Amino acid sequence: MKKPTRPAIYGVMAEFDNPTDVVAATRRAYEDGYRRMDAYSPYPIEALSEAVGPHKERLPLIVLIGGIIGLIGGYAMQYYVAVWNYPLNVGGKPLHSWPAFIPITFETTVLGAAMAAIFGMLALNGLPEPYHPVFNVPNFALASRDRFFLVIEARDPKFDREATTGFLRSLGAQEVADVEH
Amino acid sequence: MASRVDEPHDDLIHVTPNPVIEPGHTAASVTDKISALVLKRKTPLAWYIGFFISFSLANVLMFTIAYLVTTGIGIWGNNWPVGWAFDIINFVWWIGIGHAGTLISAILLLLRQEWRTSINRFAEAMTLFAVACAGLFPLLHTGRPWLAYWMLPYPNTMNIYPQFRSPLMWDVFAVSTYASVSALFWYVGLIPDFATLRDRAKSGAFRVVYGMLALGWRGSARHWHRYETAYLLLAGLATPLVLSVHTIVSFDFAVSQLPGWHATIFPPYFVAGAIYAGFAMVLLLTIPLRKFYGLEDFITLRHMRNCAKIMLATGLIVGYGYMMEAFMAWYSASEYEGFMIKNRIWTGPYWWTYALLILTNILIPQVLWLRRARHNTVLLFIVALVISVGMWLERFVIIVTSLHRDFLPASWAMYRPTMFDWSMFVGTIGLFFTLLLLFIRFLPAISIFEMRTILPGAAPKEEG
Numbered sequence: 278m279k280k281p282t283r284p285a286i287y288g289v290m291a292e293f294d295n296p297t298d299v300v301a302a303t304r305r306a307y308e309d310g311y312r313r314m315d316a317y318s319p320y321p322i323e324a325l326s327e328a329v330g331p332h333k334e335r336l337p338l339i340v341l342i343g344g345i346i347g348l349i350g351g352y353a354m355q356y357y358v359a360v361w362n363y364p365l366n367v368g369g370k371p372l373h374s375w376p377a378f379i380p381i382t383f384e385t386t387v388l389g390a391a392m393a394a395i396f397g398m399l400a401l402n403g404l405p406e407p408y409h410p411v412f413n414v415p416n417f418a419l420a421s422r423d424r425f426f427l428v429i430e431a432r433d434p435k436f437d438r439e440a441t442t443g444f445l446r447s448l449g450a451q452e453v454a455d456v457e458h
Numbered sequence: 459m460a461s462r463v464d465e466p467h468d469d470l471i472h473v474t475p476n477p478v479i480e481p482g483h484t485a486a487s488v489t490d491k492i493s494a495l496v497l498k499r500k501t502p503l504a505w506y507i508g509f510f511i512s513f514s515l516a517n518v519l520m521f522t523i524a525y526l527v528t529t530g531i532g533i534w535g536n537n538w539p540v541g542w543a544f545d546i547i548n549f550v551w552w553i554g555i556g557h558a559g560t561l562i563s564a565i566l567l568l569l570r571q572e573w574r575t576s577i578n579r580f581a582e583a584m585t586l587f588a589v590a591c592a593g594l595f596p597l598l599h600t601g602r603p604w605l606a607y608w609m610l611p612y613p614n615t616m617n618i619y620p621q622f623r624s625p626l627m628w629d630v631f632a633v634s635t636y637a638s639v640s641a642l643f644w645y646v647g648l649i650p651d652f653a654t655l656r657d658r659a660k661s662g663a664f665r666v667v668y669g670m671l672a673l674g675w676r677g678s679a680r681h682w683h684r685y686e687t688a689y690l691l692l693a694g695l696a697t698p699l700v701l702s703v704h705t706i707v708s709f710d711f712a713v714s715q716l717p718g719w720h721a722t723i724f725p726p727y728f729v730a731g732a733i734y735a736g737f738a739m740v741l742l743l744t745i746p747l748r749k750f751y752g753l754e755d756f757i758t759l760r761h762m763r764n765c766a767k768i769m770l771a772t773g774l775i776v777g778y779g780y781m782m783e784a785f786m787a788w789y790s791a792s793e794y795e796g797f798m799i800k801n802r803i804w805t806g807p808y809w810w811t812y813a814l815l816i817l818t819n820i821l822i823p824q825v826l827w828l829r830r831a832r833h834n835t836v837l838l839f840i841v842a843l844v845i846s847v848g849m850w851l852e853r854f855v856i857i858v859t860s861l862h863r864d865f866l867p868a869s870w871a872m873y874r875p876t877m878f879d880w881s882m883f884v885g886t887i888g889l890f891f892t893l894l895l896l897f898i899r900f901l902p903a904i905s906i907f908e909m910r911t912i913l914p915g916a917a918p919k920e921e922g
Contacts, residue, residue, distance in 0.1 A: 296918040316679040320910040326683035355622040363619040377623040384631040387699045391639045398688035402681045405673035418657040423485035
């Protein structure tokens with residue numbers, strides 16, 4: 278199979294100065310058939326992440342698995358040490374004294390789940406990511422201040438440099454710029 | 459602005475007498491003002507004075523530790539029967555202070571208390587540094603801190619393992635989990651703000667360092683969604699964690715057989731005390747911060763008032779704890795319990811510490827019932843200081859008065875802290891403030907991205 282040729286640019290970026298416009302524009306772009314796009318905002322906007330398209334919610338499952346690993350690991354560690362590897366007979370009390378193992382099991386459960394939440398989130402987001410084309414647009418520095426951006430990637434089948442730029446202009450963008458690779 | 463945008467925010471900003479943010483701020487002004495604290499603003503003289511004092515005290519800590527490690531824990535006043543003294547008093551005191559940070563960042567987030575936004579970053583930093591100070595005490599109390607890893611279960615040639623049925627082992631796991639989760643929670647909260655600083659920094663070195671810390675964060679809507687999910691899940695995990703940590707700390711006492719320690723009221727009463735002391739520390743730190751850095755717009759009287767109310771409520775729970783200790787001593791009809799409480803309150807040599815405890819922890823804070831007191835920052839600062847002393851005295855009373863008179867009169871003794879007990883304690887206060895001042899200088903002390911979310915107009919208008 279032939280390797281697809283790399284498009285000349287990464288995509289086209291539209292800049293908005295308020296959250297309402299960027300959400301509306303993103304919805305319009307999705308309705309228009311664009312799929313390979315992403316929106317950028319200085320703070321989380323629930324409507325915006327819904328507007329860029331449906332996505333699988335995988336993080337909660339990862340956190341659950343992390344918690345279960347912590348739970349089983351923590352309890353198994355104590356059971357192994359207290360019953361098998363280093364049994365101490367204290368006045369004939371049972372070696373498998375499970376109530377005394379609960380506090381540590383609880384802590385390892387929380388630790389496992391919290392680690393899974395943080396590292397799972399970073400991994401799913403592909404962070405750390407030292408380079409990304411969107412930073413090539415000088416105005417993009419304002420994405421961490423008070424501006425909102427919508428980027429349609431050139432890899433999108435519907436992408437056409439002229440038409441997409443015109444489309445974004447029609448959505449009330451302050452400015453539309455090409456994003457270099 | 460159209461009328462039906464973000465009603466909840468409008469309510470917060472305009473209707474309540476003291477809003478969370480003073481009106482007139484925008485995402486741009488919030489960003490510029492908070493990032494300027496780190497990037498542009500001249501460091502106030504008060505910062506240098508504070509840093510000089512705290513760094514000097516941190517050096518006192520360094521010399522104390524050097525002497526302690528080379529000589530042994532005999533330089534402390536610990537004896538038999540008071541084998542646990544300043545090291546555990548200060549450990550519990552510091553850990554407790556840390557708890558308010560987690561309460562603000564996690565529990566108040568779940569309860570949708572938006573006012574927490576401007577103080578949560580700061581309070582989380584306070585948690586981390588308080589836990590660091592707390593950890594020093596048990597670590598050095600081992601006498602040979604370089605062998606502290608023996609507390610961890612790992613296969614070793616000595617063929618021994620830690621005792622998992624001991625509350626002291628539970629403590630090792632609880633405190634290390636708490637420290638790790640708090641540090642990660644704090645860092646995750648900082649990532650979007652590191653991106654803001656990266657994009658604002660003028661000097662190359664700052665841009666590189668903040669850029670690396672930001673991990674390439676670009677504010678993508680998909681990223682934000684996972685970020686928010688992770689943040690909420692972490693808050694949900696940190697909430698039971700923080701309650702478990704002080705519960706387990708209280709088990710160090712409650713699981714023992716000693717009168718004065720062996721009490722079922724300990725876990726809830728310790729947790730309430732921790733939050734009480736922690737909010738006092740939050741006020742002790744934010745009152746000067748907002749003044750010297752001109753942050754009255756972001757940390758408003760509403761924050762002061764809410765912190766004061768939480769202190770009042772938790773202080774009353776602590777008061778209930780004291781009452782129940784005395785009541786159970788009588789109701790249990792145990793001779794030893796009865797003796798312990800009588801000795802603690804009026805017949806014993808440490809009666810005055812109990813009297814001071816009631817004065818500082820219960821009586822003086824009642825001034826917070828007055829609305830005017832809750833709005834007077836100078837008075838609040840003084841009350842917070844008094845509560846910090848009171849909570850320290852509480853641990854002194856619980857630990858020393860219970861130990862110095864145990865079952866056998868032949869083993870009774872007095873405890874007196876030595877100079878090195880004090881220099882170690884004062885030194886950790888120095889370390890705490892040194893770290894905190896460095897934090898204010900180099901990191902955004904207020905969460906910038908969360909502040910943007912509570913501004914009017916932050917939520918998109920829905921058409922139709």
